[in-house]
Amino acid sequence: MSGDQLYLSLYFSNVLRLDSNNLQMTEQVDRKTGKVHLTVAKLRSQDSAGAINLKLRNPAWLVQSAKLAVDGISQQVDQNADFWEIDNAGPGTTVDLEIPMSLKMVQTKDNPHYVAFKYGPYVLAGQLGKHHINDDRPNGVLVRISTHDQAVPSTLTTGMDWHDWQQSLNSQAVVDTETTSTLFELKLPNTSETITFVPYYQTFEIRYGVYFQWQQAGSKEAQRREEQLQALSEYRRKTVGQLDNFDQNNFEFDKHLEQHRSEASNAKGRRFRVAHQDGWFSYQFSLAKAQPGLSLELTLNVEDAGHSIVVGFNDDHKFDQVLTVDQNQSTDSKGFYHVRIPISVILINQRPNIKLVFRSAGGDTARLFGIRLFNR
Numbered sequence: 001m002s003g004d005q006l007y008l009s010l011y012f013s014n015v016l017r018l019d020s021n022n023l024q025m026t027e028q029v030d031r032k033t034g035k036v037h038l039t040v041a042k043l044r045s046q047d048s049a050g051a052i053n054l055k056l057r058n059p060a061w062l063v064q065s066a067k068l069a070v071d072g073i074s075q076q077v078d079q080n081a082d083f084w085e086i087d088n089a090g091p092g093t094t095v096d097l098e099i100p101m102s103l104k105m106v107q108t109k110d111n112p113h114y115v116a117f118k119y120g121p122y123v124l125a126g127q128l129g130k131h132h133i134n135d136d137r138p139n140g141v142l143v144r145i146s147t148h149d150q151a152v153p154s155t156l157t158t159g160m161d162w163h164d165w166q167q168s169l170n171s172q173a174v175v176d177t178e179t180t181s182t183l184f185e186l187k188l189p190n191t192s193e194t195i196t197f198v199p200y201y202q203t204f205e206i207r208y209g210v211y212f213q214w215q216q217a218g219s220k221e222a223q224r225r226e227e228q229l230q231a232l233s234e235y236r237r238k239t240v241g242q243l244d245n246f247d248q249n250n251f252e253f254d255k256h257l258e259q260h261r262s263e264a265s266n267a268k269g270r271r272f273r274v275a276h277q278d279g280w281f282s283y284q285f286s287l288a289k290a291q292p293g294l295s296l297e298l299t300l301n302v303e304d305a306g307h308s309i310v311v312g313f314n315d316d317h318k319f320d321q322v323l324t325v326d327q328n329q330s331t332d333s334k335g336f337y338h339v340r341i342p343i344s345v346i347l348i349n350q351r352p353n354i355k356l357v358f359r360s361a362g363g364d365t366a367r368l369f370g371i372r373l374f375n376r
Helices: 162-172 220-238
Strands: 005-008 014-018 023-030 035-042 052-057 067-070 083-089 094-098 103-107 114-119 122-127 136-138 144-146 155-158 174-176 185-187 196-199 212-216 239-243 258-267 270-286 294-301 308-313 316-324 336-342 353-359 370-375
Touching (some): 052 094, 083 094, 155 220, 162 212, 212 220, 239 270, 270 370, 294 308
Parallel strands (some): 155 212
Antiparallel strands (some): 023 035, 052 083, 067 094, 103 114, 122 196, 270 353, 294 336, 308 316
């Protein structure tokens, strides 16, 4: 408000009371369609009221032509104006403004095929499922950040070339405004990935992406991504049970953590558990998916060279194995490597669960950064 000039910059349902002018302005907005209805009335019916000049912002996202009516009479609209002006609005004035929303693709400056989408004023987020949604990892003192699921879509793959696919967005994209849980849903045309987009601000308790890499079907990039997805699918198909989030909380308790003289901590961006002198810790894993040929894979770090850990199964000590970290191990860039242990069929026959026990062999154990049971 500046003098008798009232600037309406944001369009959402609201009520404004102007005591000095004895006016109340009610704004009703259908955010699915971009229709705005304004009514002006007296704040106190017994007193006289002044008038105000309304200035309605022309939003930067507007692509189609706006329509404006005052007291039911259509008005000429300068589509290039920064604000549309309505003079002497007073009690009884009604304003109807239509600012239709359009789909817009946003490209990054350094890679025009790396794209995001907007619908009207709303940035959109692709909904990517809930697989291991609660997984997190340490990122500093008392700071945790979410983990990325490598299997969720990060690309938009199409058999069309770039130009034709852009053209298809305008004519074939489907925006569903009849939804109840979100403002609307968008589905893109002619892509191999089936992704539903909703307003970013309505995204919660689900994995999501904003920017996606466009790629053409059959390209080297598309082939590489398909190979990665197949490898991830095979990894998950073979996995019987897994734990790499040693959090002294739900993830470990879900695997029935028991422990004595052990603790969980983090290093190199990952969590671990370690047992101290005369200490131990154990977990139980379901064998519902287990098959003959089951193996155990443990993740260790070469910085623990010389440290050992005793691996036990179902409290049957004849199956105990002692692992000692060797500094000559082949590792990844952060020093991590995997040790695989075949599991005797005797330990899984007719059993619903398997208990894994990790004990000290004298002094602190090697830090355990990951446990995975998998079918070969």
